[in-house]
Amino acid sequence: MSHPAKASEFLEDSAKSKWHDETLWFVRDKRDTISKTIPEWEQLRELASRIKDNVLANLDNYLIEFEKNAKANNIHVHWAKDAEEHNNIVLSILQQHRCKAIVKSKSILTEECHLNPFLEENGVEVVDTDLGERIVQFLNQPPSHIVLPAIHLKKRDISEIFHEKLQTEKGNEDPTYLTHAARVHLREKFLGAKVAITGVNFGVAETGEFVVCTNEGNADMGVHLADVHIACMGIEKIIPRRKDLGVFLRLLARSATGQPITNYNSHFRSPSPGKEIHIVLVDNGRTEQLGREKFKNSLKCIRCGACMNTCPIYRRSGGYSYGSVVPGPIGSILSPGLDLKKHSSLPFASTLCGSCTDVCPVKINIHEQLYEWRQEITKDQGTNAKSISMKIANGIFAVPFAYKVSGAMMRGALKILPDSITYSGLNTWGKQRDLPETPKETFKDWYKKNRS
Amino acid sequence: MSKIENIGLFIPCYVDQFYPKVAIATMELLEKLGCKVTYPIAQTCCGQPMANAGYERDTVGTTKHFLETFKNFDYIVAPSGSCVLHVKEHVPAVSEMEMAQKAIQDKTFELTEFLTDVLKVENLKGSFPHKVGFHASCHGHRGLRLGSCSERNEPFFSKGKQLLEQLEGLEWVELTRKDECCGFGGTFAVTEEALSVQMGKDRLEDHLVHGVEVLTGGDMSCIMHLEGIARRNKQPLQFKHIAEILNEAIT
Numbered sequence: 114m115s116h117p118a119k120a121s122e123f124l125e126d127s128a129k130s131k132w133h134d135e136t137l138w139f140v141r142d143k144r145d146t147i148s149k150t151i152p153e154w155e156q157l158r159e160l161a162s163r164i165k166d167n168v169l170a171n172l173d174n175y176l177i178e179f180e181k182n183a184k185a186n187n188i189h190v191h192w193a194k195d196a197e198e199h200n201n202i203v204l205s206i207l208q209q210h211r212c213k214a215i216v217k218s219k220s221i222l223t224e225e226c227h228l229n230p231f232l233e234e235n236g237v238e239v240v241d242t243d244l245g246e247r248i249v250q251f252l253n254q255p256p257s258h259i260v261l262p263a264i265h266l267k268k269r270d271i272s273e274i275f276h277e278k279l280q281t282e283k284g285n286e287d288p289t290y291l292t293h294a295a296r297v298h299l300r301e302k303f304l305g306a307k308v309a310i311t312g313v314n315f316g317v318a319e320t321g322e323f324v325v326c327t328n329e330g331n332a333d334m335g336v337h338l339a340d341v342h343i344a345c346m347g348i349e350k351i352i353p354r355r356k357d358l359g360v361f362l363r364l365l366a367r368s369a370t371g372q373p374i375t376n377y378n379s380h381f382r383s384p385s386p387g388k389e390i391h392i393v394l395v396d397n398g399r400t401e402q403l404g405r406e407k408f409k410n411s412l413k414c415i416r417c418g419a420c421m422n423t424c425p426i427y428r429r430s431g432g433y434s435y436g437s438v439v440p441g442p443i444g445s446i447l448s449p450g451l452d453l454k455k456h457s458s459l460p461f462a463s464t465l466c467g468s469c470t471d472v473c474p475v476k477i478n479i480h481e482q483l484y485e486w487r488q489e490i491t492k493d494q495g496t497n498a499k500s501i502s503m504k505i506a507n508g509i510f511a512v513p514f515a516y517k518v519s520g521a522m523m524r525g526a527l528k529i530l531p532d533s534i535t536y537s538g539l540n541t542w543g544k545q546r547d548l549p550e551t552p553k554e555t556f557k558d559w560y561k562k563n564r565s
Numbered sequence: 566m567s568k569i570e571n572i573g574l575f576i577p578c579y580v581d582q583f584y585p586k587v588a589i590a591t592m593e594l595l596e597k598l599g600c601k602v603t604y605p606i607a608q609t610c611c612g613q614p615m616a617n618a619g620y621e622r623d624t625v626g627t628t629k630h631f632l633e634t635f636k637n638f639d640y641i642v643a644p645s646g647s648c649v650l651h652v653k654e655h656v657p658a659v660s661e662m663e664m665a666q667k668a669i670q671d672k673t674f675e676l677t678e679f680l681t682d683v684l685k686v687e688n689l690k691g692s693f694p695h696k697v698g699f700h701a702s703c704h705g706h707r708g709l710r711l712g713s714c715s716e717r718n719e720p721f722f723s724k725g726k727q728l729l730e731q732l733e734g735l736e737w738v739e740l741t742r743k744d745e746c747c748g749f750g751g752t753f754a755v756t757e758e759a760l761s762v763q764m765g766k767d768r769l770e771d772h773l774v775h776g777v778e779v780l781t782g783g784d785m786s787c788i789m790h791l792e793g794i795a796r797r798n799k800q801p802l803q804f805k806h807i808a809e810i811l812n813e814a815i816t
Contacts, residue, residue, distance in 0.1 A: 121759040134767070138742070145715060154718040423716065425746045425764050426757075462757060464750025464764075465617065467707035471716035484617065484655070491619035541755045545762040546793030549583045556581045556588035560604045564592075 116462040120430035133265065134428040140261075141422040143371025144472065151363070161360050162476035165413035168351055169403060175318040175351045176394065182321025186383035189391040196226035199395045203228060203310070203343055204235055206391055210341055212308045214238040216299075218325070218332035219246055220312030221259050221416055222345050222395060225438045228310075240302040242331040244295055251278045257432030259439060260369050260418035265431050299331070309335030313346035313392070314415070315361060319354045322382040323392065326365065326375040333379050341389045344381065348394050349403075349412040361415060364474035368417040402450045407485045411446045413475040420469035420479055426462055435459060442469035446482040453493055460486035569684070572602045573638030575673070577648045577785070578610035584785050590812040591644040591676060597815060598684055602642075605634045613651035617751045621657055628656040636665055640683065641673040644808045646705020646783050649675040654708070675709055676808055677724040677783055686728065691814030694734030698777030699725050699807075700768065700791065701744040702784035711783065715743050725783060725807055732814045740771045749790040765794040772802065779803045781810055 124130050148154045168175060180190045193199035199222075207215065215232070217223065217239055229239045229250075241250045245262035249255065251274050256262030263271070268286045275281040281294045311332045315324040323344055325332045336342045352361065366372040384390045403409050421427045421441035432440040437448040437456055445459035460483045469479040542548065572595060576588045588604075595602045611631055612624035631652060635641050643649050653670045680686045701723070705711045712723035729735055748754070748764025755761075769791055772780050780802050782788055792804040 117757045117759070120757060124759050124763055130763070149718050151718070425748065426760060429760055429763055461619075461753070464703065464746050464748060464753050464761075466703035466746035466750070468703075468716055468746070471707060471714050487617070487619035488621050492622075541758045542793075544758060545797060546765075546790065547796040548793065549789055552583065552585050554585065556576055556585035556604075557606060559585050559589060560592075560606070564604070565606070 114436070115458040116430070116434055116436075117458065119434035119436070120426070120462070123431045123434055124429065129267075130429055130431075132267070133431060136264065137422045137428045140370060141419070141472070144368055144419055144422065147367045147371045147373065151367070157360060157364055158474055158476050161364055161415075161474055162413065164352065164357050164360065165475050167353065168349070169409060169412055172348065172351065172403065175353060176348060178318040179316055179321055179351055180394075182319070183392060184321070186321050187390075188321065188383065189389065191391060191393045193393055193395045193397070195397045196395075199226045199345065199393055199397065200228055200231040202393050203345070204232065204237075206341065206343055207232070207237055207308055210307060212237070212306075212341070214240070214302075214306055215308045215310055216240050216242050216302055216306040216331075216335040216339070217310040218312065218327055218335055219243040219262070220310065220345050221256075221439060222312055222347050223310065224255060225397065226345075226395070228345075240299070240306070242299055242302070242329075242335055243327070244292070244329060244331075247295065247299065248274060254433075255438065257440065258418060258421055259416050260421075265433070303334050303338050306335065306339050308341040308343060309339035310343045310345060311336060313344050313350050314365070315358060316346055316351045316392075317353075317355050317358070318351055320382065322355070322380050323350075324358065324362075324378055324380050326362070326378050328370075328372075328376045330377045333377055336379075336381070340387070341391070342381070342384070343391045343393065345393050345395060348396055348399050349414075365415055365417055368419040368472065368474040398451050402447070405450065408446065408450060408482055410477050411443065411450075411479075411482060413477050414443050414447075415475060417474055419472040419474065423468045423472045424463075425466065425468070426464070430462070435462070442479045442483070443477070446477075446479055446486060449486050449490065453490065457490045457494070460484075460490060569599075569640055570601045571639040572600050573635045573641045574602050574604040575608065575611075575635065575641050575643035575648070575652075576604065577643065577645045579789075580644065580785050583789070584806070587644055587785055587806040587808055590806065590808040591642075594808055594812040594815075595642065597812070598680070598686065600684070603638070605638075608634045611648045611652050612656060613648055614751055616651065616655050616657075621655065625657050625659060628652075629659045629662065631656075632659060632662055632666055632669055635669055635673075639672065640679065641669065642676055642679045643673070644676045644783065644806060645785065646675045646702050646709050646711060647786060649673055650704040650708040675705055675711065675783060677705075677728060678709065678711055680811075681724045681727050687731070689728065689731040689811065689815055691811075691816070692733035692735075693729075693810055693814040696736045696738050696776055696778045697729060697810070698738045698740060698772040698775065698780045699723070699729070700747060700772075700780060700782035700784075700787055701725070702782055702787045703744075703746050705783050706744050712744070725781075728807070728811060729781075732810070735814075738772070738775045738777050740775060742768075742771055745771075747787045747791055749787045751786070754790055761790070762794060765791050766798075769795055769800060769802065773800060777802065779805055779810070781805050781807050783807055 183190050191202045232239050241247050248263040257265040272286040276283050279294050279298050311325050313323045314326045366375045420443050424442050427441040437444045448456040463483050465480045467480045580587050612627035615624050713719045713721050747768045748761040788804050795802050
């Protein structure tokens, strides 16, 4: 299904879509408020953007530096060119340790690689330990938002899910009660897992360490109890120096949720005695995106989700309307690079209002890239009815006489056609909107009479 | 306040066809402010609808025609942020006209910025005793930066407000969501009809709960969309382009 079809479906439950819009607007509003308490906010964004420019221009060298330093710290470094290699690497580590149950903190990369179903097919129980992710995992759903995975669900939904899965009292919607039940449930899983998987927010080339940010402390809980830590990291997550973290950590949580900082920003540098740390560095289309001059800036993304919270389309159509692992504006410029045909409606799921670009903490020109993807998609689609009409339109607008004739016809048609036709299903504009009244004369006619 | 002799009036094609009153108001307003304005009769469309639909490459002819039509003016002024943004930033480069194209882009202005930044209009004499809600259209607002944007940490400014507040009796109404998109978005209005209409309804609601009598803005396309929804739902709002308010008020 295309984005418009799924968006219409989402809007059918108008109370819920209004709630979804208002909930995410509340997060955007918090972000606005806190960002305005930092006088140098715009300079911070500019600095972050330039550091990322530097990273993208020197990615090969930074990755080699990172690998060398990580290895010196006794970290095992693996390279995966795509999702399949990534999944096989993770599985082989689990098999070496005869591990049948793992805990995993939030990692959009593992969603992108579809790691959970792959591991489950191979007999490994996967427990997502981020509360929101655990909730959607109970439903066999992917996250609908990269920071707030279960934002499409209400307390009542969660109460029902927990009643079924965790035997909580029927109808008890008290958040403290439900969170406590989740805590008891997850604690048991933490204690039983020999291997913990995490994502990576920042990999520091200069030191070979990496940083994982969570609000719930679930990454730390998993890692500290397990013998083996596997960190899955997209190759664009590199930053040059540890001191650059001061820029990115200030931006990340403020942009994401309006908090001054994420509750846990954990640095992993080398394994404790008797334990192992593995890093899987994943390409999966990133090198190809880096080679696309107009789109390479999309790789600056630090996955804060601010563009989703501000997007008037995302707020009113929900994460699932995009049909891509990363939804919202950033997803709409990343996904076409992975599968142009499948995601061809996404760059059009925007009014090009530009709000995404203005909230982006690393200043990705998201709305301009949406425009550029449109150009690529229509080229890819070749000749069709729409492309022919555009060629005709260009012919009309390049020739004043043709424009005059077609304009007169358009206005004439509006005047003589009965409402039943003008407002029929054929006329999408008129379904829920009146058309403008047709004036007696065009401005051109008026000007000729009155001014020339 | 300076006066300008040689202004080319650039009227969006749909304004020419559906809202001649807005074009007339723009022309009369500029004339009242002492400018000499010419409407080059050969103008057509700037090509934006095609480019935003993904067919920028098919707009070279349209763009070349635009450049030919407007190249001899000192300033080009249009009552539309969206079309001005397009000719300044999105049109394809026309080969062998690169220099001229750059020059023409540099002298093209949206109406309110032309009034505040070029003519430096400061003391409009007139009154408009109504509660006015301003719709900051995205292309003018975040594209041309005609006002401070709620996402950014920057001091407040609004070229629209700067002009409207010069009118006696006009009450500027603060909205809850100061600069959210109305959902027009060109072809988006049709390809994503359900979303487009919902966004429009939400914008209208913001104006209505704050007691707005007249909804205005710098782009007739957004206003056409909002007015279309309001009329269908019999909502008690008037709609005027900012050029109409200014022109009426200073008569």
